Amino acid sequence: MRSVRVIDLETTGGQPSAHGVCEIGWQDVAQDDNGVWQVTPGRGNLLTHPGRSIPPVTAAVHHIIDSDVADSPLFADVASGVLRGPHVALAAHRASFEGKWCTPRLTGGLPWICTWKCALRVWPGAPSFSNQVLRYWRMPEGLDRDLGLPVHRAGPDAYVTAHHLRDMLSVAPVEQLIAWSAEPGLLPRVPAGPNRGKNWRDLDDACLAALAADRDEDVRFSARTEVARRGGAPVAVPVPAQPRLF
The missing domain is CATH 3.30.420.10 (Ribonuclease H-like superfamily/Ribonuclease H)
Structure with a gap:
């Protein structure tokens, strides 16, 4: 068992x-x-x-x-x-x-x-x-x-x-x-900023690219996952650290 x-x-x-x-x-x-x-x-x-x-x-x-x-x-x-x-x-x-x-x-x-x-x-x-x-x-x-x-x-x-x-x-x-x-958190929505609460699919490419370089690893990972879904570069998975509360 x-x-x-x-x-x-x-x-x-x-x-x-x-x-x-x-x-x-x-x-x-x-x-x-x-x-x-x-x-x-x-x-x-x-x-x-x-x-x-x-x-x-x-x-x-x-x-x-x-x-x-x-x-x-x-x-x-x-x-x-x-x-x-x-x-x-x-x-x-x-x-x-x-x-x-x-x-x-x-x-x-x-x-x-x-x-x-x-x-x-x-x-x-x-x-x-x-x-x-x-x-x-x-x-x-x-x-x-x-x-x-x-x-x-x-x-x-x-x-x-x-x-x-x-x-x-x-x-x-x-x-x-x-x-x-073992991966960073895959956030279902943007957690902060002017696009807070939006689904990643609703962001334009420029906004998504900016969030893919965010300091927060969960935001980076979530944005990069959406980039990859759209046919962009594959997701790079950083070493997990403590995510922030949102």
Whole structure:
């Protein structure tokens, strides 16, 4: 039986060099005997000591404070036990963020599925692609609202993401989700600027060429994909980095 472990982290900030992990949550999605992907009872969360104080600006998001983690283990001491296992992949919404701390040394080199990047492909008509907007736009079958609360806590957020992943796996194989996740995000619409909200197909060639040289790798990739669709140069795929929120 194949499984994917969905991971969510709560941290003191955005950079491992300056910030640490204060909570890790997980939720498994696995194939049943009929090959159908299901959200399983395999879930949990652990508070971890980030190795520094939790600033008020991040405590205000996840509501974890220093006293909550004072006696908790360091993330590095428990992460492998959560991340390694008989899984075909790990998954996260915006997996590039979790990947900053969940390094190959801790994961055993498991591939990642980014449910944000996959949502761009599977549900291009969504009003937004955040975990929670997708939750209320899609209303996934079987999602227990209480188990998905509070938001911005590692266990509930992983639980919500797992329902998106389960439904993605009903329309695309796990290998395809891994492949999409290894590329920049294919944005269905222009995310910013004077053409914000427009479909790439609606842009003229000059505008498209300008966006194909944009600083944002997701914008570049999306514009170049449209150029290639029109019969232009093939798409060059840069090394993925953390995409920006839109």
